[in-house]
Amino acid sequence: MKENKSVSISIGGGFSGALTIAFIVLKLCHVIDWSWVWVLSPLWISASIVVLVLLIILIVFFISSRKR
Numbered sequence: 001m002k003e004n005k006s007v008s009i010s011i012g013g014g015f016s017g018a019l020t021i022a023f024i025v026l027k028l029c030h031v032i033d034w035s036w037v038w039v040l041s042p043l044w045i046s047a048s049i050v051v052l053v054l055l056i057i058l059i060v061f062f063i064s065s066r067k068r
Helices: 015-028 041-067
Strands: none
Touching: 015 041
């Protein structure tokens, strides 16, 4: 019996990816006149949040390991 295997490809990454794609399309169609920094802002804002959360986790881990 053959087994069906499906492959799914995720482009973007949820809401921030969809928002980035929408902003890029609007920029390329000349609907918005934003700089590219703001067009790509959903990517760098979400990346900044991830880095901030990882930094907080690292600080908490470092403080808890020093108390032992």
